[in-house]
Amino acid sequence: MSGKPVLHYVSVRGRMEPVKWLLAAAGVEFEERFLETKEDLQKLRADGCLLFQQVPMVEIDGMKLVQTRAILNYIAGKYNLYGKDLKERALIDMYVEGMADLYELIMMNVVQPADKKEEHLANALDKATNRYFPVFEKILNHGHDFLVGNKLSRADVSLLETILVVEERKPDALAKFPLLQSFKARISNTPNIKKFLQPGSQRKPPLQEKDIPSLMAIFH
Known part of the structure; x- marks a missing residue:
């Protein structure tokens, strides 16, 4: 093996x-x-x-x-994608769990009854742009390249994955979030993720x- x-x-x-x-x-x-x-x-x-x-x-x-x-x-x-100490790990966990809630909401759209799909998706996208993305736009206002600390963590990977999942349904989802737009471009171009x-x-x-x-x- x-x-x-x-x-x-x-x-x-x-x-x-x-x-x-x-x-x-x-x-x-x-x-x-x-x-x-x-x-x-x-x-x-x-x-x-x-x-x-x-x-x-x-x-x-x-x-x-x-x-x-x-x-x-x-x-x-x-x-080594989990922060340098317990405080960073707590922040990473908090951010990842928030994104997991949004990710799950989007993913579950495909199994909704036909007459509920549109309403369910609209609700999920509304939460993306009015509840979740504003949080991460505010976090990124700290002026660093990454969400937590000074290096890539699972929170960055999770946020990029979630952004791309939302954009599949709403291509202009980041229109009001310039810091998230920069974050997406930056993390997408790290060599390992670019390859993926x-x-x-x-x-x-x-x-x-x-x-x-x-x-x-x-x-x-």
């Missing part, structure tokens, strides 16, 4: 995507093993690989890690309604 982390998930954008972003930002190559059938999932469960019977699951350093936040915390700590944003990378396109039946077949 290679020394690369092995990521077990379905072949769509979902809860594994932030893990891939963080590994990519750290310059870590990883292998993906996709669940294609219900039997694939059942085999992982039967083999005792899934502590809570759920994916995502990441094999790394001899462990089989589950629960997305735990996976992200480990990777951030291992690859290129066509042909392991980054997944947005989840589509057509993907739902195959996911349901695996998870239900």
Whole structure:
């Protein structure tokens, strides 16, 4: 077996995507093993690989890690993307959790009933531009390149990922946020992240309604 982390998930954008972003930002190559059938999932469960019977699951350093936040915390700590002390880590956690709420809201739009989709998306985008993005615009007013401290952290990676997810639905989402526009350009051009944003990378396109039946077949 290679020394690369092995990521077990379905072949769509979902809860594994932030893990891939963080590994990519750290310059870590990883292998993906996709669940294609219900039997694939059942085999992982039967083999005792899934502590809570759920994916995502990441094999790394001899462990089989589950629960997305735990996976992200480990990777951030291992690859020095988690601040220099407890205070910085607390800020990073706070910012990441805020963005996770917005990210989840956007991601869940695809599974809304047809008659609720438009209203749900409008609400999510309103929160992006009136609740979440103003917070980060204000934080970036500190004049530094990064959200916390003087180096890249998982908070920066998470914010860029979230910005791009919002812009897929609302291309002008950053129109009123010049500091976030500069942040997006700056972080997108760091070598590891720039590579991950290129066509042909392991980054997944947005989840589509057509993907739902195959996911349901695996998870239900």
